[in-house]
Amino acid sequence: MSDSTKYIFVTGGVTSSLGKGIISASLAKLLQARGHSVTIQKLDPYINIDPGTLNPYEHGECYVTNDGAETDLDLGHYERFLNVPTSQANNVTTGRIYQSVIEKERKGEFLGKTVQIIPHITDEIKRRIKMLGQSGEYDIVITEIGGTVGDIESLPYVEAVRQMLWENREDCLVIHLTLVPFLSAAGELKTKPTQHSVKQMLELGVQPDILVCRTEHHLDDSIRRKIALFCNVVPTSVIESMDVSTIYEVPLLMQQEKLDTEVLRKLHLPDNGEPELNEWKDFLSRLKKPKNKVKIALVGKYVELKDSYKSISEAFEHAGAANECKVELKWIHSAKISDDSIEEKLGDVDGILVAPGFGSRGIDGKIEAVKFARENGIPFFGICLGMQVAVIEFARNVIGWHDAHTAEIERDSTHPVIDLMEEQKSIKNLGGTMRLGAYECELKEGSRVFDAYKQKDIEERHRHRFEFNSAYLQDFEYNGMLATGKNPKTGLVEVVEIPNHPWFVGAQFHPEYKSTVEKPHPLFIAFVNAAIKQKEKFAQKSDSKVNS
Ligand code: GLN
Numbered sequence: 001m002s003d004s005t006k007y008i009f010v011t012g013g014v015t016s017s018l019g020k021g022i023i024s025a026s027l028a029k030l031l032q033a034r035g036h037s038v039t040i041q042k043l044d045p046y047i048n049i050d051p052g053t054l055n056p057y058e059h060g061e062c063y064v065t066n067d068g069a070e071t072d073l074d075l076g077h078y079e080r081f082l083n084v085p086t087s088q089a090n091n092v093t094t095g096r097i098y099q100s101v102i103e104k105e106r107k108g109e110f111l112g113k114t115v116q117i118i119p120h121i122t123d124e125i126k127r128r129i130k131m132l133g134q135s136g137e138y139d140i141v142i143t144e145i146g147g148t149v150g151d152i153e154s155l156p157y158v159e160a161v162r163q164m165l166w167e168n169r170e171d172c173l174v175i176h177l178t179l180v181p182f183l184s185a186a187g188e189l190k191t192k193p194t195q196h197s198v199k200q201m202l203e204l205g206v207q208p209d210i211l212v213c214r215t216e217h218h219l220d221d222s223i224r225r226k227i228a229l230f231c232n233v234v235p236t237s238v239i240e241s242m243d244v245s246t247i248y249e250v251p252l253l254m255q256q257e258k259l260d261t262e263v264l265r266k267l268h269l270p271d272n273g274e275p276e277l278n279e280w281k282d283f284l285s286r287l288k289k290p291k292n293k294v295k296i297a298l299v300g301k302y303v304e305l306k307d308s309y310k311s312i313s314e315a316f317e318h319a320g321a322a323n324e325c326k327v328e329l330k331w332i333h334s335a336k337i338s339d340d341s342i343e344e345k346l347g348d349v350d351g352i353l354v355a356p357g358f359g360s361r362g363i364d365g366k367i368e369a370v371k372f373a374r375e376n377g378i379p380f381f382g383i384c385l386g387m388q389v390a391v392i393e394f395a396r397n398v399i400g401w402h403d404a405h406t407a408e409i410e411r412d413s414t415h416p417v418i419d420l421m422e423e424q425k426s427i428k429n430l431g432g433t434m435r436l437g438a439y440e441c442e443l444k445e446g447s448r449v450f451d452a453y454k455q456k457d458i459e460e461r462h463r464h465r466f467e468f469n470s471a472y473l474q475d476f477e478y479n480g481m482l483a484t485g486k487n488p489k490t491g492l493v494e495v496v497e498i499p500n501h502p503w504f505v506g507a508q509f510h511p512e513y514k515s516t517v518e519k520p521h522p523l524f525i526a527f528v529n530a531a532i533k534q535k536e537k538f539a540q541k542s543d544s545k546v547n548s
Contacts, residue, residue, distance in 0.1 A: 005133030006267045007172045009161045010144045011208070013197025014179040018214045019250075021074035023177055023241065024144045025081035026251040030260035032082055033251075033275030036139045039132055040078040041090045042071075043125070044146040045153035049095040053431050060307025064461045064513055065090070068437025073310045074144065076513065080314055081251070083516045089135075092128045094153065100124055117156055125160035140267075149176070150200045162205040173266050176201060176208035177241075180215040180223070189217055191227050198231040209266050210237045212259070218242065237262055248284055248317070248517060251277070283321050283517050290326035294531040297346055299369045299386075300355030301362035303331040309355055312383070315515035319524035325532055337365030346372050350538070351379040351503075351531035354386030356463075356510065360409045367393045379503040379530035381523070384464055387506030388418045391468055391496060394481045408466050419469040421492075427465075435462050439487055441494045441509065447484035448497050448505055452526035458485075460494075460509035467508065468493035503530030 008027070012020045021042070028038045048054060051062045052070030063076040069088035078086055101124050105115050132141045145161070147154040165172050178194040194213060201208055211231055213219060219227075219240045228235040239257045244250060254260065255275065264271045296316065302308035313329060320327035332345050334354075346352060352373040354366050366386065370393040373380035382390040388406055395404030395417045403410075406418035427433045438459045443450045450456065470493060473483055485495030485507070498504040507523065515521035 006140045008142045009174045011149050012177045013149045014193045016148050018177050020144050020177050021077045022247050022250050023212055024142050025077045026254045028142050029081045029251040030255055030275050031140055033277050038140045039138045040142045042074050042144045043157050044072055044093040046093055047095045056302045056308035057305055061310045064463050066438040076311045080516045083518045089132055097124045121156050122160045158204045174208045175210045177212045180213045182217050189223055194227055195230045212239045212241050214241045216243055279518055286321040286324055290324055292325040294350040294535050295328045295330055296351040296531055297330045297332050297349040298353050299332045299334050301334050301357055303333050311512035315512040315521050315524045318515050318520035319528045322520040322525045323528045334362030334365035337368050342368055342372050350535040353381045356384035377502050379534050381527045382506035387508050390506040391417050399475055399479050406466055417469050417472055418466050421467050424465045434465050441485045442488045444484040449484050449495050452522040461513045462509050
């Protein structure tokens with residue numbers, strides 16, 4: 001390695017779901033708050049080229065970057081913590097690695113050699129890791145290896161890490177995240193799973209430098225010494241990671257445990273004072289001491305797995321804190337909404353968000369939810385498919401086109417108010433072919449969205465094939481649903497609203513991807529604010545009923 005970038009690898013042992021993404025993001029935050037430029041990369045050991053074609057039940061939400069990459073949801077955490085955009089280079093899968101190697105082989109670039117996992121696949125993995133370092137933009141690259149050490153799929157990644165350590169031990173560091181379970185029958189914390197998982201790393205030729213131990217009980221000195229002794233690290237490199245009530249507390253917890261100073265010491269970087277985390281701490285105190293509370297319905301078809309809507313639920317955390325208000329999400333399965341159940345499901349909420357999605361399952365329930373919000377003056381926010389169903393509902397119940405639909409579900413509707421985008425018509429492949437990534441949008445002055453953003457020109461990220469059918473725009477505007485955001489180049493309708501309603505906004509783009517701790521998203525802030533007002537209005541009405 002010729003550049004002076006430092007490389008930190010984060011691996012996981014014992015079990016999945018220990019929170020490698022949050023630990024990586026928290027460490028990155030601490031290093032960034034000390035003035036370093038840091039980026040985080042996720043290597044995913046599955047064979048899909050990207051998660052774009054995956055059902056959300058598999059790995060949760062598909063996160064979209066500015067450059068239109070469909071990526072793992074951990075990239076959302078990286079952006080939310082660091083407030084710096086990521087790109088395609090920040091997420092690499094086994095599928096992508098093999099695809100590049102096979103393409104090179106077909107071009108004859110291996111000059112007749114046998115193409116093998118070592119060195120060709122591992123070289124490609126190392127190339128993808130170093131690419132971020134060699135961009136010259138970052139002092140530190142943190143690479144999170146997905147999966148659990150010992151899985152067949154992650155072997156080439158651990159081998160690539162071993163090679164990078166062998167090439168340049170000085171500039172590389174390995175953090176291994178493990179579990180120290182508490183056995184209630186024995187009344188004891190157990191270190192054996194950690195010992196075994198480090199042993200597994202050693203068998204693969206990698207000695208972890210730092211162990212982050214996920215635990216439900218404090219690790220006392222004797223446990224720390226025991227882990228250090230058996231895992232061959234110094235006791236200060238045994239870091240405790242206790243369960244906390246919010247992920248946004250983890251950076252402070254890691255600071256208390258001195259993870260950042262341990263990393264600096266091991267990477268021979270100067271430790272010049274405390275990280276500057278004032279804004280972060282302000283956010284946390286607002287998050288933890290709300291003055292108000294609202295209940296918002298999140299209507300979607302994947303609500304059993306909350307990770308499917310990760311960016312949306314996090315955007316509510318940010319916007320709630322900005323409003324000094326706790327946002328309680330009421331998760332509602334769209335397929336379970338019917339005429340009979342709607343009052344029970346939505347009667348007690350201060351705002352309704354209809355989520356993005358694909359396909360026909362649960363669409364009728366989403367349309368019912370929009371109708372309920374529109375007719376009862378409940379603040380409404382529709383995102384992507386949520387915006388599209390708001391258009392369908394308006395066409396059917398206000399304009400009177402009872403068969404209005406989206407061409408995604410009903411190809412032969414006489415009123416295809418949502419239609420396939422022109423450029424999508426010739427596309428056959430499913431992977432990576434939607435309208436993806438950041439596009440400009442021009443907002444109409446005086447609209448709700450303009451009020452929220454306080455500017456005319458914005459840029460937001462997209463992930464869809466269908467769009468508002470502009471052939472019907474006049475009819476919508478005449479009847480009271482306005483297009484208040486349009487793509488300045490193509491004229492595509494990106495935002496619709498009903499001015500004659502307390503707050504009714506549908507966005508074709510996904511604002512949730514851009515909400516961060518330090519920059520909560522203006523549309524989520526405005527929506528939560530509208531929900532607060534709705535709650536106050538409702539309370540006043542009930543008061544006057546009691547007093548009359
Ligand atoms: N299925 C819709 C489309 O492709 C909406 C997509 C979404 O909600 N992300 O246009």
